[in-house]
Amino acid sequence: MNRHNSSISNSEPSIQTRLRTNAKAALWAVFFLFLMDVSVNLLFPYPGDPHAMPNAVQRYFEYGRSTEAKLERLIGPTDETTAPIGFAGWLNPDDWASQPQAPAQPDGILMAVYGMSFAADVGNAVCEMDPRFTMRFIGGPSAPPNFVYAAYELDRGKYPIKVAVLGILASSLRGMDTLTGITMNFEQPYPFTYPIYRVQGGALYAEWPAIRSLPELRSALADPVRWNTFVEQLATHDRYYSPLLFERTPLDHSAIVRMARRAWAQRRDLQIVESLHDGSGFKESAPAVPVLRAILRGFAKSCTAEGVIPFVYLVNDRGYSDHLYRLLAPTLDSEGINYVSTHIYAPSDNPANFIGDGHFTEAANTRIAEAMHGEIFAELQTPLAEKRDLLRE
Amino acid sequence: MSFASIQYAVFLTIVYGLYRMMSHRQQNLMLLAASYIFYGAWDWRFLGLMLISTVIDYAVALRLRTAEAPRARKGLLLVSICANLGLLGAFKYFNFFASSLADLAGAFGITLHWTTLSIVLPVGISFYTFQTLSYTIDVYRRKLEATDRFFDFALFVAFFPQLVAGPIERASHLLPQVLKPRTITWDQSTRGVYLIAFGLFKKVVIADGVAHSVDTIYNAGLNVTWADIILATYLFALQIYCDFSGYSDIARGSAKLMGFDIMVNFRLPYFSSNPSEFWRRWHISLSTWLRDYLYSPLGGNHHGTAKTYRNLMTTMVLGGLWHGAAWNFVLWGVFQGAILCIHRPFAKGRKDAPPRTGLSAWVMQAASVAFFFHVTCYGWLLFRARSFEQIAVYTARLVTDFGNLHTSIPMPPFATLLGIPLLVLLDTCEYQKGTAQFYRHWVAPARGLLYAALAFVFLMGTSNEPSQFIYFQF
Numbered sequence: 111m112n113r114h115n116s117s118i119s120n121s122e123p124s125i126q127t128r129l130r131t132n133a134k135a136a137l138w139a140v141f142f143l144f145l146m147d148v149s150v151n152l153l154f155p156y157p158g159d160p161h162a163m164p165n166a167v168q169r170y171f172e173y174g175r176s177t178e179a180k181l182e183r184l185i186g187p188t189d190e191t192t193a194p195i196g197f198a199g200w201l202n203p204d205d206w207a208s209q210p211q212a213p214a215q216p217d218g219i220l221m222a223v224y225g226m227s228f229a230a231d232v233g234n235a236v237c238e239m240d241p242r243f244t245m246r247f248i249g250g251p252s253a254p255p256n257f258v259y260a261a262y263e264l265d266r267g268k269y270p271i272k273v274a275v276l277g278i279l280a281s282s283l284r285g286m287d288t289l290t291g292i293t294m295n296f297e298q299p300y301p302f303t304y305p306i307y308r309v310q311g312g313a314l315y316a317e318w319p320a321i322r323s324l325p326e327l328r329s330a331l332a333d334p335v336r337w338n339t340f341v342e343q344l345a346t347h348d349r350y351y352s353p354l355l356f357e358r359t360p361l362d363h364s365a366i367v368r369m370a371r372r373a374w375a376q377r378r379d380l381q382i383v384e385s386l387h388d389g390s391g392f393k394e395s396a397p398a399v400p401v402l403r404a405i406l407r408g409f410a411k412s413c414t415a416e417g418v419i420p421f422v423y424l425v426n427d428r429g430y431s432d433h434l435y436r437l438l439a440p441t442l443d444s445e446g447i448n449y450v451s452t453h454i455y456a457p458s459d460n461p462a463n464f465i466g467d468g469h470f471t472e473a474a475n476t477r478i479a480e481a482m483h484g485e486i487f488a489e490l491q492t493p494l495a496e497k498r499d500l501l502r503e
Numbered sequence: 504m505s506f507a508s509i510q511y512a513v514f515l516t517i518v519y520g521l522y523r524m525m526s527h528r529q530q531n532l533m534l535l536a537a538s539y540i541f542y543g544a545w546d547w548r549f550l551g552l553m554l555i556s557t558v559i560d561y562a563v564a565l566r567l568r569t570a571e572a573p574r575a576r577k578g579l580l581l582v583s584i585c586a587n588l589g590l591l592g593a594f595k596y597f598n599f600f601a602s603s604l605a606d607l608a609g610a611f612g613i614t615l616h617w618t619t620l621s622i623v624l625p626v627g628i629s630f631y632t633f634q635t636l637s638y639t640i641d642v643y644r645r646k647l648e649a650t651d652r653f654f655d656f657a658l659f660v661a662f663f664p665q666l667v668a669g670p671i672e673r674a675s676h677l678l679p680q681v682l683k684p685r686t687i688t689w690d691q692s693t694r695g696v697y698l699i700a701f702g703l704f705k706k707v708v709i710a711d712g713v714a715h716s717v718d719t720i721y722n723a724g725l726n727v728t729w730a731d732i733i734l735a736t737y738l739f740a741l742q743i744y745c746d747f748s749g750y751s752d753i754a755r756g757s758a759k760l761m762g763f764d765i766m767v768n769f770r771l772p773y774f775s776s777n778p779s780e781f782w783r784r785w786h787i788s789l790s791t792w793l794r795d796y797l798y799s800p801l802g803g804n805h806h807g808t809a810k811t812y813r814n815l816m817t818t819m820v821l822g823g824l825w826h827g828a829a830w831n832f833v834l835w836g837v838f839q840g841a842i843l844c845i846h847r848p849f850a851k852g853r854k855d856a857p858p859r860t861g862l863s864a865w866v867m868q869a870a871s872v873a874f875f876f877h878v879t880c881y882g883w884l885l886f887r888a889r890s891f892e893q894i895a896v897y898t899a900r901l902v903t904d905f906g907n908l909h910t911s912i913p914m915p916p917f918a919t920l921l922g923i924p925l926l927v928l929l930d931t932c933e934y935q936k937g938t939a940q941f942y943r944h945w946v947a948p949a950r951g952l953l954y955a956a957l958a959f960v961f962l963m964g965t966s967n968e969p970s971q972f973i974y975f976q977f
Contacts, residue, residue, distance in 0.1 A: 128689055131947060138951020139958065146959050170917050173966075366962055373965030380968070460726045461719050461911030 143366065150365035160186060160193035173297040174368030174375070178358035180299055181292065185327060192324070199250025199291065199302030201257070202323045203264055206248055211269045213244040219490070220270055222246045224261040225277020226253040227469060228425045233275065235472075235479030236486075243483075246271065250302050252295060253277075254285030257304035259405045260316065266412060273419045273486050276409055278402075278438070280430035284383050286398040287349035289319040294350050296375040301327055306347055309404045317347055349382060391433040403441045410445040419489050423482065424451040428458050428468055448489055450482045504544040506753040507706050507969060514541065515757055522761050527684040531658050534761070538663035542627070549625040552590055557660045559586045560635045564642040564649035564656075576643060583639040587632045594625055599828030627667035629825055633792055635660050638674035640796055647675050655681045664757040668750045668972055670768040670788035677765070685762030694940065695759030701929075702752030704957050706972070708964030709926060710746035712919025713738040715968060716912050721887050725896045727911070729904035732897050734912050736880050739887050741923065744772065746973045747786070767939075773879070774934050776871035778842040779850060781879060789825070793818050811847070816840035826886075831894065835885045842878060918963030925960060929953075 156172045157164050160183060164172065172180070184193045197205075213220045219242055223233040226249050233245040246269065248261045258276050266274070284294070286307075291300025301324070305316035320340045321327050330336040344351040355375050361367040386396040393399070406422065413420035422442055424434045432453035442449045456463040456474035463474040470478070504510050518537045522530055543550050563583040570576050608614070638659070641647035650656050659678045665671075720727050720735035727735075751768035758765045772785035782790040798818040804811040816837070823836020859867055888894045914920075932941050942953055 125689055128693075132693055134947035135950040135954065138948045139954035140951075142952050142955030143958060146955060167917070366959070369962045369966070373962070376966045376968070459722050459724060461723050461731070461913070462726050464911070466914075 147365045151363070156183070158183075160184060160191060160196075169298075171365050171368060174370070174372030175362050176358045176371070177292055177296065177299055177356045179362045181301065181331065182358070184299070185301060185324075185331060187328060187332070195251070195298075196301050196324060196327075199253060199257070199300055199304075200323050201260055201264060201302070201304055205323075206265065209246045209248065210244045211246070213242070213270070215242055215244075218242045218244055219272045220244050220246060221273040221275060221486070222248070222262075222265060222269070222271045223275045223277065223423075224258045224265070225249045225275070225423065226251060226258075226279055226282070228279055228427070229275065229277025229423055231470065231475045232277075232423060232478050232482060235475045236483050239476075239479055239483055240487075249277070250291065250304075251300050252279065252282050252285070252291070254279075254282040254288065254294065254304070255402055255405055256286050256307050257302075259307070259409065260305050262409065263412075266418075267416060271418055272490070273421055274409075274413055275421045275423055275482075276406075277423045277425060278434060279425045279427060280434040281427050283392065283398055283402065283434075284379075284386055285350075286401060287347075289317070289344060289348045290321075293344060293348050293356070296350075296355055296379070297372065303327075307401050307405060309400050312404075314401075314404050314408055319343060350379075352378060387430075387433065391431075392437040394437075399437065402438070406438065406441050406447065407445055410447050419486065420445075420447045421482070421486060421489075422447055422449040423478075424449055424453075426451060426453045426458050428464060430458055448485045450478060450485060452478055455481055504541055505969075505972065506750060506757075507703060507711075507972075510544075515760075519760055530685075530761075531655055531681060534663070535654055535658045535661060538658065538661040538666060541663040542661060542666055545626045549628075552594070552625055552628065553631060553661060556587055556590065556632065556635050557657050559583060560639050560660075561653055561656050563639050565651060567639070567642045568649040580639060580643045584636065587636050591628055591632045594628055596824075596828045603830075630669045630671055631660055631666060633671045633789075633825075634674075637671070637792065637796065638678070641674055647678070650678060650682065652682065662758070662763075664754040664763075665765055668747070668754075669786075670751055670754065670766050671792050672765060672788070673792075677763070680763050687760070687762040691759045691762060691764075695756040697942075698752045698756030698759065700756075700954075700957060700961070702749040702754075702756060704922065704961050704964070705745035705749030705752065705926065707967060707969070708918050708922035708960055710742045710749060710973075711967040711970050712915045712922065712964060713742045714970045716915050717742055717887070720912050721889065721893075723911075725893065727897075727900070728909050729900055729907040730910045731912050732884070732900060734910060736884050736887070738912075738915070740773070740876075740880050740883050743883065743886075743973055744769070745926070750972050771930055771934050773876055774872055774930070775879075776868060776875050777850065778839065778846050778875070778878075781875070782839075782843070789822065793822050797821060812844045815843050815847075819843065830891065831885055831888050834891075834894070835882055838882050838885055842882075916964070916967055918960055918967060922960050922964060925956060 150171050154165075154168045154171050156168050185196050186192045189197075210220065221233065221236070221243050223229050223245055225247075230245075230247050230249055233247055237243045237245050246265075248265055250257055250261075253261075255276075255278050258278065262274060262276060285291075288294040289306055290303040292303075293299075303319040303321055305318045308315050308317065320336075320343050321330050330340055341351075341356070344356075345353070352375075355371060355378075386393060386398060409422075410420050422438070424438060426432055426434045432451065435451035435453050439449075439451070452458070452470070452474075455477040456470050458464075463470055465471055504514060514537070518534070521533055525533060539550055542553065560583055563579050567576060567579050570579060638647070638656075642649045656678070659672075659674060659681050662672075662677065662681075717735050717739045720731045721739070723731075748769040755765045755767070766788055768786060768788050770784040770787065772781055775781035775784050798814055801814040801817060802810055803814060817840075819840030820833060820836040823832045823834070823839065826832045826835070858864070884897060885894055888897065933939050935941075942950055945953070
């Protein structure tokens with residue numbers, strides 16, 4: 111074996127000096143890294159008050175904190191010590207009492223919208239356009255379709271709803287194997303929970319989370335046994351659950367560790383998204399696809415049975431072109447469900463359709479709302495018998 | 504296997520560990536196996552093409568060693584050129600030329616039913632084809648002795664650090680390093696580590712960080728404003744520089760760890776004040792390859808002004824086409840050829856003028872650099888555009904929509920916003936000191952601060968969405 115040719119050359123002058131210089135520089139680098147870590151925590155501390163709005167830099171360095179540590183900040187023992195996001199999206203019908211239960215006008219139309227901010231925006235635009243419409247909105251931030259369907263299921267049959275709208279957000283399809291916005295959104299967790307649906311023998315089955323309301327979450331956070339039960343359920347059923355990201359550790363105090371954890375979370379998220387969607391569209395082979403189609407069939411069936419007009423709002427947000435439309439249009443057509451897809455009225459490849467946070471501009475929402483209003487209104491004008499005939503055809 | 508991945512870090516660590524324990528012969532065989540594994544990780548079927556190229560050029564060069572008759576030598580060279588360019592043409596350009604011809608015939612009312620090949624472009628084929636061609640041409644020109652050591656030659660063709668996106672090494676530079684035992688010096692090792700770190704910083708923090716902003720505007724079709732086009736094109740200039748030079752840095756750094764010296768591919772190209780200087784600083788391995796194997800054989804600048812311009816245009820158009828089988832790359836080549844031709848008489852005039860000194864020289868230099876940077880950026884617009892229509896509309900909008908500051912371009916991530924000034928600072932230091940190793944003369948705390956800053960911003964950038972190296976598609 112010729113060791114000479116692969117060894118560090120001894121012929122260089124003052125190699126020990128070089129070693130020493132480099133070692134010194136490396137030690138200084140470690141020192142400065144430590145200093146930067148400490149400085150980030152001192153200069154950009156995350157506000158202790160859950161109602162205070164952190165600035166962009168504070169948020170940036172907080173993204174990689176473990177989920178448990180973030181939850182501890184978000185959810186206090188009382189409403190006053192809980193961040194506003196802690197109240198959003200719970201699938202608890204008692205929380206929905208403030209939503210309209212009848213149309214505002216005597217001959218008006220109560221339109222129930224289940225979804226997320228995109229759906230709320232367009233629902234509001236429809237109501238502004240036509241005062242006969244009153245919106246009953248139940249939603250959660252970036253809610254996946256399983257949340258949306260569960261909200262519809264819990265809410266249906268109780269009020270004189272004429273139109274039920276399900277908002278399906280392309281970028282949230284990745285959440286169909288999650289039980290909560292805590293795991294699905296690592297950087298900014300949303301504490302609400304929802305079921306995972308499975309198709310067995312052609313029927314939909316729901317796996318409900320062990321925690322279903324804010325008070326239950328509070329009590330679980332204070333009760334290690336209950337909390338562990340929930341975490342075990344996540345570990346078993348929730349595709350996004352990862353102990354490395356979820357469990358609190360003392361290293362949460364290090365900005366460097368938080369950045370590394372955030373990077374790892376993003377790589378993991380990307381892998382999950384890529385298993386469902388590539389640049390050209392959603393993958394038919396993804397397990398979420400048959401579940402989503404079953405959800406739409408279930409929605410159509412129950413609406414028709416109750417005399418409610420089913421309507422689906424397909425939100426092809428940034429990066430999804432017309433992919434959601436191409437995935438679901440055949441099912442929607444075959445089930446006779448009316449729908450509007452944003453790719454026609456606000457194409458996602460046109461940045462002028464979006465505001466900075468990724469939502470549609472007011473003008474885009476108005477265009478979508480006009481289309482939705484037209485579709486719904488035409489459906490309202492169609493006599494029920496004619497609709498049945500059309501469906502039979 | 505991308506350089507900016509955990510898989511590559513593990514791969515390089517294993518290869519380096521094995522390398523340090525082996526003799527020279529064993530090292531070469533192990534590196535060859537590693538290179539094939541590295542390349543096969545994309546698609547093992549592509550290995551066949553590289554092997555065909557390797558075997559043909561090895562055999563042709565051996566025959567050239569003994570062939571004396573000029574006709575025979577030319578014939579052998581032709582075999583190598585046809586085989587290599589034939590493979591490149593079939594896999595990279597067939598569909599482009601077939602569809603272009605059909606479009607042209609269609610314009611004259613003739614319908615041609617060409618069959619397009621449903622094939623994937625083999626990664627790095629343009630790079631290793633040029634590299635291996637340089638070997639047979641140099642042997643033909645008697646500038647290089649043909650080697651009879653097949654596995655060593657195969658390693659020269661497939662050496663993994665520079666296999667996929669260059670630098671395009673010359674046989675006269677790399678092959679002797681393969682054939683002879685290598686010595687790893689302390690300086691090489693530390694420089695190698697720094698190059699890898701700096702390359703990753705450029706790729707992960709900056710190139711990947713701005714990719715989304717650039718893509719949003721260039722994929723937006725025609726619904727963009729003047730400010731969108733300007734910002735996206737500036738960012739693309741940064742992206743392509745950091746992406747490609749970052750790759751080259753990692754390649755050079757990886758090779759240095761094993762005692763290889765790979766040629767410098769970038770020397771601060773955006774500090775160029777004219778097109779001629781730009782091509783001495785940008786993708787140096789390609790520009791020198793084109794100069795030595797295309798421009799000079801065409802006659803270079805030795806046969807009068809008209810032929811010089813013809814040769815410049817031919818070289819740059821083919822250089823543009825080398826980048827990709829699309830008309831916008833051809834247009835980019837035409838643009839580069841045109842600015843070289845336009846600049847040529849000015850350069851001659853400047854040679855005869857007395858040199859400026861002092862502040863006026865500095866101001867002139869800064870103004871020239873700034874002006875030429877914008878010329879380069881317009882070239883990048885041609886390069887990045889997805890269609891001629893987009894080029895026409897964007898070019899028109901630069902004039903008709905001038906000053907419209909309304910933008911819809913997404914803001915790059917925080918890490919990238921911090922990384923860009925750090926890069927500008929480091930490149931400026933390099934430009935002023937005239938060496939890429941300027942930091943080596945700094946005192947230990949200053950070097951420590953530099954390393955820490957790079958590491959910290961790199962860690963921030965690791966959450967940028969990763970994207971494929973741009974030059975992999977070429």
